Amino acid sequence: MPKYPFGKTRIIDDLQRSLDEIEKTWPMTGSYQRIEPYISPLFRANEWFEIIIYHVESKAWFDNYQNDFIMNSLADKELVVPGDVAFDLGSNAGAITLLLAKLCGPTGHVYAFDPYPWNTVATKSNALINHFDNVTAYPVGVSNRNHQISVSPNDSRSYESSDANGCQVLNIRAINDFMPLKPTFLKIDIEGAEYDIFNEQHADVFESVRGFVLEFHPMWIRPRNLDPKDVLRNIEGLGFTLHGPHADDPIYAVEQYDERHLFWGKRRATLGTTEIRSSADEGAADESVAICALAD
Numbered sequence: 001m002p003k004y005p006f007g008k009t010r011i012i013d014d015l016q017r018s019l020d021e022i023e024k025t026w027p028m029t030g031s032y033q034r035i036e037p038y039i040s041p042l043f044r045a046n047e048w049f050e051i052i053i054y055h056v057e058s059k060a061w062f063d064n065y066q067n068d069f070i071m072n073s074l075a076d077k078e079l080v081v082p083g084d085v086a087f088d089l090g091s092n093a094g095a096i097t098l099l100l101a102k103l104c105g106p107t108g109h110v111y112a113f114d115p116y117p118w119n120t121v122a123t124k125s126n127a128l129i130n131h132f133d134n135v136t137a138y139p140v141g142v143s144n145r146n147h148q149i150s151v152s153p154n155d156s157r158s159y160e161s162s163d164a165n166g167c168q169v170l171n172i173r174a175i176n177d178f179m180p181l182k183p184t185f186l187k188i189d190i191e192g193a194e195y196d197i198f199n200e201q202h203a204d205v206f207e208s209v210r211g212f213v214l215e216f217h218p219m220w221i222r223p224r225n226l227d228p229k230d231v232l233r234n235i236e237g238l239g240f241t242l243h244g245p246h247a248d249d250p251i252y253a254v255e256q257y258d259e260r261h262l263f264w265g266k267r268r269a270t271l272g273t274t275e276i277r278s279s280a281d282e283g284a285a286d287e288s289v290a291i292c293a294l295a296d
Contacts, residue, residue, distance in 0.1 A: 192220025
């Protein structure tokens with residue numbers, strides 16, 4: 001019997017019914033306006049996938065064959081390998097979730113998080129379309145605490161409430177609640193809430209994580225009267241080195257932050273009992289040793 005005996009039509013029908021239920025209380029408008037769903041081929045990191053196009057935003061982003069810089073790097077650098085557990089924080093429709101599921105393989109797992117309900121059901125549907133049963137999707141945003149916020153219908157931010165008309169409630173969960181799943185890799189694209197997940201955390205919370213990719217949003221951090229550099233400082237304090245925009249770039253000097261929006265993070269290397277740090281005052285020779293150690 002086929003893995004999904006009712007085929008793609010059943011998966012799309014189930015997605016439609018889920019979206020119908022969502023729209024009873026939260027109409028999809030603006031960039032989230034629904035369209036008649038259809039399946040489009042998606043070529044990423046030298047792999048072909050299929051993705052369901054179901055609203056205006058997904059059509060604009062995925063209705064073509066373009067490659068993706070982050071996805072290519074994930075595959076080329078072997079940052080995620082079979083048996084890994086990956087978190088896709090801010091999964092949207094699940095395009096990167098699909099590659100992570102492929103890389104983790106049947107012995108690994110991907111946990112996708114997104115507070116917007118249509119994104120969660122789309123991620124689940126796209127996993128089924130591509131025959132991945134190693135994906136779990138949670139309809140929540142992530143932070144360093146459990147709470148709820150009100151957001152306007154077309155606002156992608158998930159860290160503060162809005163007073164606009166027609167607001168809806170999003171559930172935000174502490175990332176610490178999910179860390180017992182022991183993720184080895186994090187993909188982070190959470191529109192400014194990256195400040196919160198790394199703020200006032202103990203290094204033990206992230207001890208299972210070998211690496212991550214961070215889409216950084218200083219434009220959503222500064223309006224909160226917060227310093228974007230604090231995010232990067234906190235990450236270093238949790239035991240990681242920062243690199244970017246390429247995963248094999250030299251260690252990044254946080255205090256020289258130059259408004260870049262993409263970082264790769266790696267677990268800080270140790271040689272014996274001596275820890276290799278990445279502060280701005282380290283010499284170039286120490287930095288070279290660290291890069292060699294991280295590459296092993």
